[in-house]
Every structure is written in structure tokens, then in C-alpha cells.
Amino acid sequence: MKTSTSRTVSAKVLHSIVSVLLVFAILFVFSACQSDAVDPNETVNIGGGSEEGRNTPAQTADLSRLVRISLTIDATRAYNNASLPQNIKDGLQNEGMLVKNAMLTLSEGKTVTETFSLLRTYDIVIVSESGAAGTFVTSIQGLENGACGAASGWLFRVNGEFPSEGIDSIELHNGDKVEWLFSCDGGADVGMSFAQ
Structure with missing residues (x-):
């Protein structure tokens, strides 16, 4: 018992x-x-990373085949636009500066599109669509094209230039600066010239 x-x-x-x-x-x-947001001082690997830490390239990766880029996602123009619905504004952290100069490490040959998967792991939600002209972004963090009027939407530039190709065609190189900018005025408010 x-x-x-x-x-x-x-x-x-x-x-x-x-x-x-x-x-x-x-x-x-x-x-x-x-995770609340991307730490702008953090370096993150996409492709070729190790399980020991996201800042450490895999031992088998050829370091000469890695590129380091800067990424910014700026929705401040929309955040400050009176026509933006409050429920969308509430979803934009840091007064619309979603990511500022985050340093990313990617495998050579990656495109702008291939940075999306990394940003999703940091609660940055990007919605894109593919069409005959390539892939284009329709929404970032719930801020959709057209949210501030018919001429508003997401634009991107690489090294200060607005490319004529789609985001899935732009191959990134070491030192590139990628910026996602929400324009409320057809690109004029972010420095896009219609001659480009």
C-alpha cells in the first residue's frame, strides 16, 4: 500500500x-x-546565413559572394497627409518611418523582391502583385496604393534613382541603398521626375 x-x-x-x-x-x-520593428543598426543575412546568429555568414558561404545593402521604408508623407484614414495611420509605427537605413547582407544576385521575406520576419508586411510588367508593391504595413488619393502609392529607388524596371529585375550590389517611399503626389513629393 x-x-x-x-x-x-x-x-x-x-x-x-x-x-x-x-x-x-x-x-x-x-x-x-x-519583435516591434527592424533595428536600423542590425545587420541581417538573407541567404547564406548560419543558425548560430543572423549576423554571422555561414561557414560554407563564399564571403566574396555576399553583398551588403541599406534599406529604408518611408511612409512619412502619408502619415502626415490629412486624407489618410486614422485606422491606417495607427498601423504605421515611428510616425511613418517604418525602417531607416537597415543594413542587410544578402547573397550576390538577389533582387529587391527578395528582401521582402526578411522584412516579414520583422513584422513588416509587404503585399505585391505580379503582372506583365513585372512585380510591383501594392501595400506595405496596410498602407495601400491610392490611400491618399488616386496619385498616391509606393515607389522605390536604388542609389537615388527611380528605376524603369520592376523590382524583380533589379539585382542588388554591394553598397546599394534601397528606399521604399510612399508618394502622395504621383512621385513629385519624393523627387521623381517624369522624365525618368
Whole structure:
């Protein structure tokens, strides 16, 4: 009888210990997965990264085949536009400066489109569509093309130039500066010339 009672007590103690450990494990996983925004001072690898840390290239990666770029996502013009609905404005952190000069490390040959998967891991949601003219962005963080009027929408530039090709055609090189800019005036308010 004593053996049965001690087994029951041992089973209850073991069950309690396992339950407590399970709760701590769940809390650890949830706290590790939370992220508010991209840290502009953080370097992140896309392709060729290791599991030891996102800032460390994989040991098998050819370091000469990695490129480092700067990425900015700027929706400040929309954020400050009176015609932007409040519910959309509320979804734009940092007064519309969603990402500022984040340094990213990618494998050579990657395109602008291939930066999207990284940004999704940092709670930056980008929606794009593909068509005959290539891939284009329709929304970032819930801010859709047309949100501030018919001539408003997302534009991108690389190294200060607005490319005529689609985002899936622009191959990134070491030192490139990629900027996503929300224009409320057909590009005029972000320096886009119609001659480009």
C-alpha cells in the first residue's frame, strides 16, 4: 500500500515539475519571437546565413559572394497627409518611418523582391502583385496604393534613382541603398521626375 501511495505522490510531483517546465518553455518561446520593428543598426543575412546568429555568414558561404545593402521604408508623407484614414495611420509605427537605413547582407544576385521575406520576419508586411510588367508593391504595413488619393502609392529607388524596371529585375550590389517611399503626389513629393 505504501508503494502505491509513494508512486502516486511521485507521479504528482513529476507531473507538477513537468507542467512548470512546460510553462517556462512556452514563455521563453513567446518572448523570443516578439519583435516591434527592424533595428536600423542590425545587420541581417538573407541567404547564406548560419543558425548560430543572423549576423554571422555561414561557414560554407563564399564571403566574396555576399553583398551588403541599406534599406529604408518611408511612409512619412502619408502619415502626415490629412486624407489618410486614422485606422491606417495607427498601423504605421515611428510616425511613418517604418525602417531607416537597415543594413542587410544578402547573397550576390538577389533582387529587391527578395528582401521582402526578411522584412516579414520583422513584422513588416509587404503585399505585391505580379503582372506583365513585372512585380510591383501594392501595400506595405496596410498602407495601400491610392490611400491618399488616386496619385498616391509606393515607389522605390536604388542609389537615388527611380528605376524603369520592376523590382524583380533589379539585382542588388554591394553598397546599394534601397528606399521604399510612399508618394502622395504621383512621385513629385519624393523627387521623381517624369522624365525618368
